[in-house]
Amino acid sequence: MKKTLVSALTTALVVGAASTTFAAANPFADVPADHWAYDAVAQLVQDGVVNGYSADGTFKGDQSMSRYEMAQIVAKAMAKSDAADNNNKALIEKLSAEFSDELANLGVRVANLEAKTDNVKWTGLIRYDWNTTNYEAEDGHREPETNNLKLRFTPSITINENWTGYSEIDYDVNPDETGADNNGATVSKIYAEGVYGKADIKLGRFGSFSDASHGLLFDDKVTGAELTYAPTEKWAVKATGGRIDAKGTAFQTAGKVKGNAYIPGGTISDINDDISVPYEADGLIPSSATYYGIEVLYKNGKMDAGVGYHAAGANHTLVGNGHDKYQVVDAGVGYAFDSNVKATVDYARGNEWANDRFSKDAYSIQVNYKGANAAQKGSWGAYVAYRKLSPIAAFQATYDHKEGVNEFNSLKGWEIGADYAWAKNIVSTFKFFTGKDTDKTVVQDKVTGVWSRVDFLF
Known part of the structure; x- marks a missing residue:
């Protein structure tokens, strides 16, 4: 800039x-x-x-x-x-x-x-989520509702005039389930960020986002490095590389075999019998994948646009396509008609999946009106969107309604949402989805979902 x-x-x-x-x-x-x-x-x-x-x-x-x-x-x-x-x-x-x-x-x-001794600043939130997603597919319904509580601390540490340290510490409670995986503390982010003129550097475990397509492709944590360089106020280039969490994504099976039955105590295979991987009780195999991407971004007044290339590979053959790497190109454009209304159109395309089980394409069309400001009581916003997702082209999409019955990002349909600031630093959000599961192995494909959240910020 x-x-x-x-x-x-x-x-x-x-x-x-x-x-x-x-x-x-x-x-x-x-x-x-x-x-x-x-x-x-x-x-x-x-x-x-x-x-x-x-x-x-x-x-x-x-x-x-x-x-x-x-x-x-x-x-x-x-x-x-x-x-x-x-x-x-x-x-x-x-x-x-x-x-x-x-x-x-x-x-x-x-x-x-x-007060020279105090170079650490603490912020955070208390969050309550309630959501329910109903799948028409036989034996595919999830529990009627899910409740999640989160306490998050986000300290920032001033290191020197160029570098700042950040962390994100979460304590999650799921009252519907028990066990260490559902209740406990995690350090979800820990990284240092350096600003040198037109360059911004992140090192550690940080959040990354596919800016070119407004999050259609990727919104998750990366353990590695990210460099953003903005030679002018209009143009920027972002390069990211590291490891990502592959649990629950297209980088492994959803834990189903034909007939929706697990193989007891052994291995599980994807529904096309393309691959077998070690079985765990929850039907998912915790693993990580290598990820890198590069994006070219443009902003000029009311318009923003971008194009990117992303690649990711797992520590075993990828589910369903016999390759060791996914390669995705994405692009998007946004336009602010005025200070209240903005529209975004985004597209991503990946490589093939065996037997064409999933589409190679993903897209999102969304219109936003205003938006809640946590510092301003009574502020609010709303949006409407139509999306088609694919676990190949949108393997870590930013949206809350994205997973089909087999836990791949395969939903297609309409979503509406709104947020409202009830008081200073108290914001609630509501979303409703209606559409279908594009996984070709799912016959009864109708899906509806409700998602809600209340944030208390401090």
Whole structure:
């Protein structure tokens, strides 16, 4: 991102705060043009943490800034840090450390600098999920409902001016089931993130997302590395590589044999008898897969677009197609008609599955209206979507309604949803799905589902 984003923001924010109009060339400019602070503040603008766009919604000017001007923008960001996500909170903390002297002159108290011993910030949530999915397929119904409780802590640790450490610690409780797999604590993320100008680096176990197709293909944890480089404010390239959790995905069987019966104490085979793998009581084989992907992303005003290539391979022959690797290309485009309405169209295509059991294609068409803001009581949003998923082309899709009767991502149909902020930091979400299972081994393919969630954020 370029400092042109920041210079336009200065006009809207600093003029009001200091009653001063700055010329195109600032004689007091002492923040170098390649300083990381420009990109950091531009990211806060992009994510809506700081606003103050010009009247026609465009960015103008290419001026450098003084440290005093930059500090006034940082002060605005600090005032809204409670509503920011963890990444933006870390950016705000870095900026407040960099411009602490100027902030002090403005009368802004930087608590983490006054208390040097406290460089860890804790946020998190308490979450309750209730959902039910009904399959028409004989012997394929799941339990009528599922209840899940989660306590999540997300600490961020300031390491230095470039690096921040992050973690995500979950304690899950499923009152309908017992055992260590259903009740207990896990560290789902632990990674370090470094920002060097236009480059963003993640190392460790972090969340990754197929930005090119808005999550149609992938939204899960990766243990490895990710580099995002944005040479301009419009273009970015993201490269990711590491290991992913393959449990419950297309990288292994769903634990069914013909007649929906397990082979006791031995192996289980997929329904086409293409492969046999070690049997476990839950019918799934915990394993990991190698994953890497590269995406080219574009943003220009109201439009965003992207294209990507992704490959993943398991530690045994992949279920159903006899290969040791899935290769997927994906693409997507989004367009914001105004500040309230945005549409996205996404597509992905993978390689073949034996006997054409699953389609090689997946797609999603979605329209969003507004959206709940946890910091604003009464804010709300809604969406409608039509999707077709495939375990080949959408093996780790971001959606909540995706699994067919055999636990592959094979659903096709309509989904509507809404979210609402009942009070500050309390948000509820509701989703309804109706459609069918595209798995060709399923004869009675009708599927309906209800999914709901309440988040208490802190």
